[in-house]
Amino acid sequence: MKRITFWLDFISPFAYLAFERLPQALQGCSYAVDYRPLLFAGLLQQHGQKGPAEIEPKRAWTFRHVHWLAHRHGVPMDTPLQHPFNPLPLLRLALACGPNRRVCEAIFRHVWRGGGDALDAGRLAALQAELTPPRDGAAPAVKAELKAATDEAIAHGVFGVPSFALDGRLFWGLDALPMLAAALQGDPWFDGPAWAREGAPRAGVRRG
Numbered sequence: 001m002k003r004i005t006f007w008l009d010f011i012s013p014f015a016y017l018a019f020e021r022l023p024q025a026l027q028g029c030s031y032a033v034d035y036r037p038l039l040f041a042g043l044l045q046q047h048g049q050k051g052p053a054e055i056e057p058k059r060a061w062t063f064r065h066v067h068w069l070a071h072r073h074g075v076p077m078d079t080p081l082q083h084p085f086n087p088l089p090l091l092r093l094a095l096a097c098g099p100n101r102r103v104c105e106a107i108f109r110h111v112w113r114g115g116g117d118a119l120d121a122g123r124l125a126a127l128q129a130e131l132t133p134p135r136d137g138a139a140p141a142v143k144a145e146l147k148a149a150t151d152e153a154i155a156h157g158v159f160g161v162p163s164f165a166l167d168g169r170l171f172w173g174l175d176a177l178p179m180l181a182a183a184l185q186g187d188p189w190f191d192g193p194a195w196a197r198e199g200a201p202r203a204g205v206r207r208g
C-alpha cells in the first residue's frame with residue numbers, strides 16, 4: 001500500500017474540491033493518506049506571491065471557475081461570507097483533533113457549505129463541540145506544530161495547495177488527481193526520462 005501526503009489549507013476552494021474528489025479519483029488504487037494542514041499564506045510569503053483572492057480579476061475568475069468545477073463534479077459548494085479569512089483557528093483545530101479524513105471533512109464543509117462566516121464564533125463553537133479535540137488548539141505546542149508543518153512542506157518543495165506527495169514526487173492541484181492516480185497505478189511514464197528532464201532548471205528570462 002502506498003502512502004500519500006496531502007498538504008492542505010481549509011481556505012483553498014481547490015483543496016476542498018480535491019479533498020471531496022480524492023476517493024473517486026483514486027478508486028481501485030491501494031493507498032493511505034496522511035492529511036497535513038499547513039498555512040497557505042506561509043507558502044505565499046516564502047515565494048513572494050499574492051493569493052488569488054488578493055488580485056481582484058483573478059479572485060473573480062477563481063470563484064467562477066471553482067463553482068463550475070463543483071457543478072461539473074457534483075460537489076456541493078457555497079462561497080463563505082468572507083474570503084479570504086484567517087484560517088489559523090481552523091488549521092489549529094485540525095491539528096488539535098488529529099487531522100484524519102473525518103476531521104478534515106468536517107472543517108472543509110464548515111467553510112465551503114452553507115455560505116456562512118467561517119470564523120463566526122457560534123459556528124466555530126459548534127464545530128469544536130462536534131469534533132471534541134483532545135488538545136487545545138490555542139496551545140503553544142499546536143501553534144508550533146503548524147509552523148513546523150508549513151516549514152516541512154516548504155522544505156519538500158510545496159508551493160501551493162492542494163499538493164500531494166507520493167514516492168518522492170510532488171503533485172499540485174485538483175487537476176493533478178488523474179496524474180496522481182496514474183502514478184499509483186504504475187504508469188510506465190513515471191519510469192521514463194520526462195519527469196526528471198522537464199523538472200530540471202533551464203535558462204530563461206528573469207524579472208528583476
